[in-house]
Amino acid sequence: MNLSKLLVLGLLHLLPIGTIGGPVFVPDLENRTPGIHGSDRQVVKNLSSRDDVTKNGEKDCPISRLLLARTDDSPKEKRLSFPKFTSPQTEAQQKYQSVYNAIAQILSQDHRSYGPILVRLAWHTSGTYDRTTDSGGSNGGTIRFPKEGNYSSNNGLDIAMSYLEPIKKQFPFISYSDLYTFGGVVAIQEMGGPKIPWRPGRIDKGESESPPDGRLPRGFESGPKLRKIFDAKTFPPQQMVALIGAHVLGGCHKSRSGFAGPWTDSPTTFNNQYYLRLANDEYVIREKMDTLPQFQDQATGRFMMLLADMALVDDPTTLPYVKLYASSQAVWFIDFAFAFSKLLELGVPFKNFQGIVPIQFDKKSG
């Protein structure tokens, strides 16, 4: 046993040793062992770093075993390697940041084509949740099967799923149900939106587990009906209004929904223009009769609103929130991030997350 090891072991007896959640952690050991160098320095570093040690989850690895496992007088190749100090939380953060980066890379090639539809996929795979039966929601990823995928509300979402298929191939550990929700998170963040806390844990299920059709709102719902639909998914009116602001992105495609056109001139930038238009602009019924009934802005005719969008200003319960989010994008970002994160977890059993708390991922777009 060499001198530096003796020194470390000696110090271990003298220093207070904190044990938080099982693993051992030695406070301030690094500063108090300036004479230890080389590979032993790393041992000291690991033992003294609260981050590394307290979160490590390596409960069966007490400090003494860790140190004794390594003897400097044994031949190098026979040395036992040190266990890696990574907690499930840190591990998930790193693993899924790689997935995030790969999705962001695809998005960066063409925000317009990929971004909005990935957000819509995340919404449609999660928005099937029904609280009275505690069924539906993102867990299961059943939208990938023909039964749910072919519901008319999901027209076009096969395109979004096909964008994510190479990511599934590259990172087979991610479930489809995690991937379809995570794609929406990446898209929102990369298009300038708020950070959306997200965590893995959804488990794929078979086609027979598909939720029934008709749980998602249609374009011509009235205000009270909309509130009822969102209430069934646990969303009070304010959260409902916060969520629908995602209509700043993308647009309607006649071949998919029967409606046509964008809501804003910001289809690939996540901002509060949707509320500004709703609160300030005049809308009239679209003149051209080539779509399902929809509104267009009176001034230019370039921007559309669904009857369901207009219901947010017609309904006195929801109008104050439209005005609130029109007056403050910052407030909307906070409310949206909360509501969207909640949406993506509806119906996912808590135990699936295995103690991992929602993670905020770094943006790639800066």
Ligand code: HEM
């Ligand atoms: C009142 C509730 C809602 C109704 C009636 C509704 C309806 C629609 C319709 C009809 C489209 C056009 C689809 C197409 O033709 O391609 C659409 C697009 C879209 N919706 Fe919603 N939606 C609602 C809520 C939401 C929510 C809560 C989100 C997200 C949080 C969302 C995100 C989007 C996005 C991003 C698009 C654009 C997709 C693209 O450009 O491909 N929607 N929605």
